[in-house]
Amino acid sequence: MAVYVQFLIDVLSLGSLYALMALGLVIVYGILKLVNFAYGELIMVAGYSLFLLGGTPLPWLVMAAIAVLMAIGAGIATEYAAFRPVRSKSVTAVLITSFAFSTLLQNAALLFISPRARTVPLPDIFSDTVVLGGATIPLRNILTIVAAAIMLAIFSFIMKKTVLGLAMRAAATKFTMARMLGIPANLVITSAFALSGLLAGVVSLFWLGRIGSVVPGIGLEPLLVAFIATVIGGMRSLQGAVVGGFLLALIVTTFNYSLPPELLKFRDAFTFSLVILILLWRPDGLIKGPATGQRT
Amino acid sequence: MLEIEGIELRYGAVKAVRDVSLRMEQGELVTLLGANGAGKSSTLKSIAGVLKPARGTIRLDGQDISGLSPEQLVRRGVAMVPETRDVFPDLTVEENLQLGAFCRRRDTRGVAASRERMFDLFPLLAERTRQPAGTLSGGQQQQLVIARAMMSDPRLLLLDEPSLGLAPVIVDRIFEMIVELRQSGVTILLVEQNATKALKISDRSYVLSLGRVAASGTSDDIAARSDLKSIYLG
Numbered sequence: 001m002a003v004y005v006q007f008l009i010d011v012l013s014l015g016s017l018y019a020l021m022a023l024g025l026v027i028v029y030g031i032l033k034l035v036n037f038a039y040g041e042l043i044m045v046a047g048y049s050l051f052l053l054g055g056t057p058l059p060w061l062v063m064a065a066i067a068v069l070m071a072i073g074a075g076i077a078t079e080y081a082a083f084r085p086v087r088s089k090s091v092t093a094v095l096i097t098s099f100a101f102s103t104l105l106q107n108a109a110l111l112f113i114s115p116r117a118r119t120v121p122l123p124d125i126f127s128d129t130v131v132l133g134g135a136t137i138p139l140r141n142i143l144t145i146v147a148a149a150i151m152l153a154i155f156s157f158i159m160k161k162t163v164l165g166l167a168m169r170a171a172a173t174k175f176t177m178a179r180m181l182g183i184p185a186n187l188v189i190t191s192a193f194a195l196s197g198l199l200a201g202v203v204s205l206f207w208l209g210r211i212g213s214v215v216p217g218i219g220l221e222p223l224l225v226a227f228i229a230t231v232i233g234g235m236r237s238l239q240g241a242v243v244g245g246f247l248l249a250l251i252v253t254t255f256n257y258s259l260p261p262e263l264l265k266f267r268d269a270f271t272f273s274l275v276i277l278i279l280l281w282r283p284d285g286l287i288k289g290p291a292t293g294q295r296t
Numbered sequence: 297m298l299e300i301e302g303i304e305l306r307y308g309a310v311k312a313v314r315d316v317s318l319r320m321e322q323g324e325l326v327t328l329l330g331a332n333g334a335g336k337s338s339t340l341k342s343i344a345g346v347l348k349p350a351r352g353t354i355r356l357d358g359q360d361i362s363g364l365s366p367e368q369l370v371r372r373g374v375a376m377v378p379e380t381r382d383v384f385p386d387l388t389v390e391e392n393l394q395l396g397a398f399c400r401r402r403d404t405r406g407v408a409a410s411r412e413r414m415f416d417l418f419p420l421l422a423e424r425t426r427q428p429a430g431t432l433s434g435g436q437q438q439q440l441v442i443a444r445a446m447m448s449d450p451r452l453l454l455l456d457e458p459s460l461g462l463a464p465v466i467v468d469r470i471f472e473m474i475v476e477l478r479q480s481g482v483t484i485l486l487v488e489q490n491a492t493k494a495l496k497i498s499d500r501s502y503v504l505s506l507g508r509v510a511a512s513g514t515s516d517d518i519a520a521r522s523d524l525k526s527i528y529l530g
Contacts, residue, residue, distance in 0.1 A: 166391050176382075178395070179346075179366040179367050181398055182366075182448060185365075
């Protein structure tokens, strides 16, 4: 019993992070049909913001809020610096500029802060545990699940009930048509980047909560995870991103629990093999989403 | 109201329109005829701001609009219905209409009035407000995109091939709706393959051929000239 509870909580908490991360990637991809490779650095920006705020007497929640705001700001900055100037010219150019912006942010952290890991302040509640169904569970895993549920609810409210959310969904399927109805392209795109920053910012709090410190290259793993989750779930569908995130967490956690210790270091190889099998079976991902052809 | 002077439109190296000039007065219904590739759709796109002219000017009420973006043109009262019948498939009929009124969304009373008017004109849509637009039939989607364009309360409506691929009965209904819209005071520029019907309901027509204006005049005159038929029937 205890092991099942533990397994379930592990899958849900890891899946929550993967799903939020994937959503942030897909919301930009849906509109621009481009992967934002500087997305992982939003986690880094939030992480270093927390580290820099660590010496101040501010309550942790305020620090966390500022860190999330910094991630949103960095998301919007990505759009202005890497996407807007070259967006209409060439797809390859945007690919390069988003990589360049990612490298720029990482090197700024290397140069101005340190290549070594820096500890971020975390609230005591993150290291508490609770006993649930006989299993001892870190409280931060429960908090992760709750926070993700709240974020998903907010996100789905924005996308379904607000005009801006409708405009973003419309632009994700027919971008030019949306503009012909008077929906400003720049507003929609900047909002998508801001939302992806919000998601990455919230993820970063719990991601850092697991490892306790921030390094310049911290963004790579979450970016990779989000990318794989969206590919499994379907690049064009917001639901797909969430499904893909939880599925990837299920796969990873299952291997963590079932592989013998000597094989555990090959866990990623097993995970990716399974991902390849899923893609052979459903090349478009699990959820197809509305058909869209045009790139903008 | 609308004056186009010697525009040239190109897709990369390919010239879609070489030299087209046309004018429209307030309240007119004008048809653009021509074979496939004559440059009709490109001309409409340039008025809607989707395609920038390489040469020539487009003026709306005397002001040059050739450099404006699609979203700026909607605010100036230009609404475009593209031939690709672009409904937002995963949004409901209601949400599609709501986005049509995007630039006047704060005028809630005006938007509600437009919505009622569109439901009167297109009663089929009123029954399906909560249905995703992607599940509508072709004819219903065509009605939805016209209604959605009208939600911005435009003065100039650009209709690109509204009868394309629809059953004859529905084509008749679409043409009736165009006449009704015109009676409500909207200026309409119509691109149509269905020349006979388009000539019947419009005031004036332009016939395009290979990116140039081959003939223009009242629709009755154009319909009477048998030498033009080979041009616009393709």
